[in-house]
Amino acid sequence: MRTEQDWNCQDPEQRKVWAAATSEALRVLEGKWKTVIICQLFAAHGPLRFSELERRVDGVNQKMLIQQLKQLEKDGIIMRTVYPEVPPRVEYSLSSLGVALGPAMEALIDWALLRRAGMNGD
Amino acid sequence: MRTEQDWNCQDPEQRKVWAAATSEALRVLEGKWKTVIICQLFAAHGPLRFSELERRVDGVNQKMLIQQLKQLEKDGIIMRTVYPEVPPRVEYSLSSLGVALGPAMEALIDWALLRRAGMNGD
DNA sequence: CAGTATCCAGCTTGATACTG
DNA sequence: CAGTATCAAGCTGGATACTG
Numbered sequence: 001m002r003t004e005q006d007w008n009c010q011d012p013e014q015r016k017v018w019a020a021a022t023s024e025a026l027r028v029l030e031g032k033w034k035t036v037i038i039c040q041l042f043a044a045h046g047p048l049r050f051s052e053l054e055r056r057v058d059g060v061n062q063k064m065l066i067q068q069l070k071q072l073e074k075d076g077i078i079m080r081t082v083y084p085e086v087p088p089r090v091e092y093s094l095s096s097l098g099v100a101l102g103p104a105m106e107a108l109i110d111w112a113l114l115r116r117a118g119m120n121g122d
Numbered sequence: 123m124r125t126e127q128d129w130n131c132q133d134p135e136q137r138k139v140w141a142a143a144t145s146e147a148l149r150v151l152e153g154k155w156k157t158v159i160i161c162q163l164f165a166a167h168g169p170l171r172f173s174e175l176e177r178r179v180d181g182v183n184q185k186m187l188i189q190q191l192k193q194l195e196k197d198g199i200i201m202r203t204v205y206p207e208v209p210p211r212v213e214y215s216l217s218s219l220g221v222a223l224g225p226a227m228e229a230l231i232d233w234a235l236l237r238r239a240g241m242n243g244d
Numbered sequence: 245c246a247g248t249a250t251c252c253a254g255c256t257t258g259a260t261a262c263t264g
Numbered sequence: 265c266a267g268t269a270t271c272a273a274g275c276t277g278g279a280t281a282c283t284g
Contacts, residue, residue, distance in 0.1 A: 007164045007224075016180060019161035021234035022227065026148070026157050028237075032257070035148050039141035042129045050266055058138060061258065066267065076240070087265045088264085100236055102129075104229035105144065111226045112143035115150075115219060118198070154277070172246055183278065188247065209245045210284085 028075045033060050033068045035108075038094070038101065041078065047091035077101065147226075150197045155182050155190045160220065160227065163200065169213035199223065 009015065029035060040056045041048060048056070054065055069092060072078045077098040083089040094101075131137065151157060162178045163170060170178070176187055191214060194200045199220040205211040216223075 007167065009165070012178075015161065015165040015178075018165075018231050018234075019158040019179075021238060022157045022161055022230050023154075025230050025234035025237060026151060029148060030152050032145075035144045036141040039137065039144055043131070043137040043140075045129065054266095056134075056137075057141075061260095062267075063259085063269090064257065067257090076237075082266095088267085090266060097237060097240060101233055104226065104233045107226035107229045108144050108147050109140050111223055112140075112147035114222055115147060115198075116143060118219060176246095183280095184247075185249095185279085186277065189277090204246095210247085212246060 028077070031068050031071060033057055033064055034072060035105075036060075037065075037068060037072065038077070038098065038105065041092065041094050041098070042102065042105065047081065047093035050090050050092070053092060072098075150199065153190050153193060155179055155186055156194060157227075157230075158182075159187075159190060159194065160199070160216070160223065163214065163216050163220070164224065164227065169203065169215035172212050172214070175214060194220075 029038075036057050037053060040053065050065070050069075053069075054060065054062065057065060060068075069078065069080070073080050073092075076095055078092050079095050081091045081093070083091070151160075158179050159175060162175065172187070172191075175191075176182065176184065179187060182190075191200065191202070195202050195214075198217055200214050201217050203213045203215070205213070
């Protein structure tokens, strides 16, 4: 599944394809709470209820959480399952595309921590 | 340099640290042209002049390019070098923190291409 | 060449109140 | 419990014109 892209490629068009693809990818992850939601879903190793996400995503309000969840669902990163019960139960989980984000998220976490370390110590 | 973070960690506080770190990291990369600029700098394997970036970053206008470059510089990802010549020459290159973004960018590109494939074929 | 300055439309976020 | 609705402030992106 590796795409064999590498920075040594001399084809300007190919480089633009990567740049555009990365741009699109990042646009899907943009939004103040999306990465937090995704991280929490990874950490949970399973579906989370709306109320559980509300507790785990520090500082988010209902409207924003719902909005971000809807966008993530539309973009195919998470799945929403409704259980026809009273009171209502709705669970959110990572789709296969969401799970495939794992390596990128981990690389991002590594970089984020490196960045933090540089900002303090260095 | 690996941080040994893994999704199995059961400490909720630790998970919040990652989520917050990732959020910060992504915020630094947000902005319509930043990933394109970064990709082009990686692909160039060396510094690029302002005008060269303007050519390579498809569709950007001067104001936006400068704004994004300034932010990337402020956030420590790129470096700006001014050569006291006439006409003026300014070169932009990745800092060590910028270079450290490599693995994350590659993982993101892989995911972006996987996502595209899924959207067409699937 | 590599910027700066101005102006503006539209999107994003958030507070607050209400509902099946 | 898991949403929807409304309103407003602030930020983002972009077109355009000017400058050392």
